[in-house]
Amino acid sequence: MRIGVVQFPGSNDERDAVWALEQLGADAELLWHGDADLRGVDAVVLPGGFSYGDYLRCGAIARFSPVMSSVVPFANDGGLVLGICNGFQVLCEAGLLPGALVRNAGLAFVCDAVDVVVENNELPFFTRAEAGDVLTIPIKHGEGRYVADPAELARMSDDGRIVLRYCMPDGSVAPEANPNGALDNIAGVCNSARNVFGMMPHPEHAVDARVGIGSSDGAVILGSLIDAVVGAEA
């Protein structure tokens, strides 16, 4: 069981993702952006950072990298792909997830602990969670405001593809809980096949409560991913 974490030039959280997955018992390795060979990994994580400097638009250049030419068919064949922060932006740019991530409403970068509520746990990334669970996970981004056109949004909502929303500590979804102006407080969405999931908060920065914001709630998501990979093998 191996999970690949893609390293783009400008990725910043790729080593953090490998470390977090290893803390949770997974075998994780870096995949080089310039190499289209996924080396037979069982799941792919696209990490946070500023791939290719995030020039043009966040993730806009990364989607054309050789590794993505393999990640897209891997995802279309049902392979598990998790995009975190910049990785979420790359997934949107690559057309694997709908919508886009634009400049925060406050026009500034925000690094902070936020609460997100699990709206739907029926996907491989949330088997360790119940719907309605509130997770405390940090965000750190300047362009994390999720937007999508109304028709798409309605379809996603009906289909249970809005997976995480920024919420108050009690789980209620309120404008005060929205750190970046995201549409309907959306923090994470998945595709209709449920195998591709993108989120702005960083679960890899919340697996060890001794560091960072003092939460290990990110282990729920990364642990679910590991379970899914192990389960598929068994």
Add this chain to the structure above:
Amino acid sequence: MSLTGRDLALSLALTSDEYDRIVSTLGREPNNTELAMYAAMWSEHCSYKSSKVHLKTLPTEGERIVLGPGENAGVVDIGDGLVAVFKLESHNHPSAVEPVQGAATGVGGIVRDILATGARPVAILDPLRFGDPDTWRNRWLLGGVVSGISQYGNSIGIPTIGGEVKFDPTYAGNPLVNVMCVGIATREQIQHATATGEGNVCLLLGAKTGRDGIGGVSVLASRPFDAEAEAKRPSVQVGDPFEEKILIEACLELIDRGLLVGLGDLGGAGLSCAISETASRGDVGMDVDLDAVPLREADMEPFEILTSESQERMFAIVEPEHADEAIEVCKRWGVPAVPVARVARGSLLTIRHRGSLVASVPPRSLADEGPVYERPMARPDWIDVLRKDDPLALPRPVDLGATLLEIVASPNVASKEWVWRQYDYLVQHNTLDGPGGDAALIRVEGSDCALAVSTDGNGRFGQLDPRVGAMHAVAEAARNVACTGARPIAITNCLNFGNPERPDVMWQFAEAVAGIGEACRAFDTPVTGGNVSFYNETDGESIHPTPVIGMLGILDDSSKRLDIAFKNEGDVVVLLGETFPELGGSEFAWAIHRHLGGTPPEVDLDRERELQELLVALVDEMLIASAHDCSEGGLGVALAECAIAGAVGARIEAAAEADEAHVWLFSESGARAVVTCSERDLAKVRKRAGDFPITVLGTVGGESLAIEGVLEVPVEQLAEASERIPTS
């Protein structure tokens, strides 16, 4: 360049005497290219010509010191075969002219200094000083600097874990943007900025060389500011954090593969500095081919190529048989790497451009044999007038609760969360305590220990007494580190002063350096290096002398770390140390009365050291639950901050006589910390303290900070006051 010779020298900020010195070194008149190199390398910024004689007096030896001043950054042993590398540097002048790029390239520059030692940069801290936030210009500078640090620091994947933001009108025309970077390496990874081995290849790595930043060190950093400052904007460099990020990764891979003979960064004075410093240290010559340097504009003159301060470049020396592999590693990361020079026999830099020899100078004369000045010093008369104006004579506040709220809400004391939440303080997953506490703490991978880092400096104390002010800066930085449980081990510094050609400024500088030396000797925290920033003045007005100290500490067992927050209802609140009637230079005097006068609190270095040792012992024996040092705003602010952080109040019974309560609350006496412990452990705390004076103040609990007979303020109200954001 239509000027030549002496006229050109003068226009490049060299003096007539310095020109004569160049002529006597070379035994001939320098050509224009050579002159431009000397002007850059002999600038105050690069040569430390006014500060050297004083800096020599600082203590630099210690059992943990692996590399001290003179290298790119100080290197200290942290055990387990690991070293920590750290340095603090200024980017004041560029930031005053163009705050976003000035601050961004300040981050980029110090990060490359750390990288040049072979270490992975693991933390950034930014001590910042601005004019009062009530003018649009100061807010523009503040917003720009914060956004520059945020854009650049976040993009290169290094956590910004601390720093300071302070305000005083003295910095209105000349803000201070100091940046500290910390790196970690194994002993084997340590690199030296030294060129050796005849025939070895010198690679220029990274960005193309352009016309940005030409004259940065001589025009911007080494002259006073005036109304024409805006016209200096073209001297400010422009940064590209993506180039820096891939440059960092490429260099770290070159180091991991053991491909390097030497590594240097290109900062102030650009290529001139890199070639002359590495050649001088290795006692070699170098043949440099300027045609090989990748340029942004084809028609750049030799002097422009040599003094350009284009960002995101490094200088690597490799053996010829490793050159191809090194270039290949860089290529994989998307980093151009081009051979631009060869190490040569002899001791001459021989620089060619388009087939002709454009410069032929001894590297040592550029890098190490610049002028050294013992500038005249004089204690200014105005300081006596200032020191006689004792704030103990200021009117006593009627409502001390309201006064405390006003101080908590003052720009200097108020929470800076709105600043640091724009910084990524989490990346690299080692942040134990980020910004907002006494010192920031990062875990060291491959070890149980943590590094504690704090930056401190109080310009008001410096103005009243530069020597005592500097000692306070060292003492406060050490206290902050010790409050987490870490043992202070070494410092770096950034000395921000006015024009060294003025005797009163030079006196302030000499006094401050003496104070730093005295404190560092007393604490056994050697000086590993640092940076001097002179000419911080606008239209003839100097800034307050502002030595900023970056203190590094080690906490052997990172799981024992403490923060400032009150934890448990019923815990006993204890003051370690004694409070004296000392309001000179205090936040109370400034925030409430706009008063700066009197003498700063006395410094008792022995007492400070005892306090550091006591704190380290109390944390190690797990006898206390929180610790916070008393500094700006005194005991009153310290108690308020502990309560806000813990979201719980305290009932304080012990207080001074009612009519002296404001002095007791807001005095900024040194060598003090507020700690809490359980009732059960109090006796052990007393025993451990021994002769060190401690006072039981009261107990943690309730929803307000209540000081019997003095004030009672709800914690929620204190938090609200602290978080009031200056309007923009």
